Amino acid sequence: MRTRTLALALSAVVALPLAGAATAAPAAKGPKTLRDYPVPAVSGTQMVDGVQAFSAGHPLRITGTPVQRQATDAIAAEVKALGYSVEVVTYKGVLQAVTATKKGTDKAAEVLVFGGHFDNMVGTIEGAYDNGTGTRILMDLARSYAKVKTHRTLVFSWYNGEEEGALASDEMAKDYKARGVKVKAYLGFDMVGIAWPVGGTVSDKNCLCMWRGARDEAFDALLADVNYRYLKFPAGKQLVSVEGSNVRNSDEASWADAGFPTLRWAGMRKARDYPQYHLPQDTVATMTTVAGGREFLEKGMRNTLLSAYYTAAALDLQK
Ligand SMILES: [Zn+2]
Numbered sequence: 349m350r351t352r353t354l355a356l357a358l359s360a361v362v363a364l365p366l367a368g369a370a371t372a373a374p375a376a377k378g379p380k381t382l383r384d385y386p387v388p389a390v391s392g393t394q395m396v397d398g399v400q401a402f403s404a405g406h407p408l409r410i411t412g413t414p415v416q417r418q419a420t421d422a423i424a425a426e427v428k429a430l431g432y433s434v435e436v437v438t439y440k441g442v443l444q445a446v447t448a449t450k451k452g453t454d455k456a457a458e459v460l461v462f463g464g465h466f467d468n469m470v471g472t473i474e475g476a477y478d479n480g481t482g483t484r485i486l487m488d489l490a491r492s493y494a495k496v497k498t499h500r501t502l503v504f505s506w507y508n509g510e511e512e513g514a515l516a517s518d519e520m521a522k523d524y525k526a527r528g529v530k531v532k533a534y535l536g537f538d539m540v541g542i543a544w545p546v547g548g549t550v551s552d553k554n555c556l557c558m559w560r561g562a563r564d565e566a567f568d569a570l571l572a573d574v575n576y577r578y579l580k581f582p583a584g585k586q587l588v589s590v591e592g593s594n595v596r597n598s599d600e601a602s603w604a605d606a607g608f609p610t611l612r613w614a615g616m617r618k619a620r621d622y623p624q625y626h627l628p629q630d631t632v633a634t635m636t637t638v639a640g641g642r643e644f645l646e647k648g649m650r651n652t653l654l655s656a657y658y659t660a661a662a663l664d665l666q667k
Pocket residue numbers: 465478479510538539598
């Protein structure tokens with residue numbers, strides 16, 4: 349009897365604020381449409397500045413070197429400050445993955461994994477495009493999602509050992525497979541941002557390009573929906589292009605090999621379309637020239653972020 353009275357009293361107290369909040373905050377139950385995901389606040393200027401600061405601040409970050417480990421620590425500290433649960437996982441002594449996790453709400457057992465490498469090829473110095481850009485877009489995505497109540501769990505992952513054969517991502521993907529983690533999709537970023545639009549003469553090298561794993565045909569329609577119908581980006585081989593089965597080769601291959609669905613973003617169709625690919629002058633200055641000016645590089649970075657952010661949101665909304 350006392351219990352029942354207390355329950356009634358509590359429900360009366362609780363009912364009032366809930367009734368008031370019902371129309372004001374539908375997001376309390378999690379997003380229902382793409383419009384419920386807040387538009388990312390990070391600007392293209394901030395994104396390119398971030399690439400510059402990271403790539404010039406950690407030159408020669410070759411896997412296993414002290415500089416590379418300093419980059420690991422910097423990434424871990426920055427994403428931790430955003431409120432994520434952060435781990436630095438070490439495999440075989442030298443391989444590392446920085447992982448940042450935010451639990452989902454009603455579908456927390458399913459995971460969206462975002463990833464890219466932060467190590468450098470021997471022979472490069474700053475490695476701004478390959479892969480300061482992927483490193484930073486992951487951070488910008490983590491920042492954009494930091495306060496969003498997603499249905500599914502988000503894991504952001506930064507790898508070393510990519511230039512020696514996607515070694516750290518291979519370990520992480522195999523570990524997830526062994527533990528039976530339900531990966532909804534892996535979203536990969538390597539050499540992104542010289543995308544759409546670019547200034548000057550546009551050729552078949554230019555694109556904001558997206559690929560998916562060989563067996564993930566269903567992602568073609570999802571990418572088209574998000575990029576063309578929701579974001580209203582222009583479709584075209586030299587504009588924003590859903591390319592089909594992945595012909596690029598980076599950390600997403602580790603996840604595809606482990607049997608998980610994958611997606612990949614890149615700006616420019618092939619790695620060698622970027623003139624300083626794996627060369628010493630891979631800098632923001634070179635990227636700016638190739639993009640046809642700083643404003644185009646900034647827009648390309650921001651458009652790539654929006655493409656990936658809303659694709660992840662569309663995956664998060666699936667039943
Ligand atoms: Zn790369």
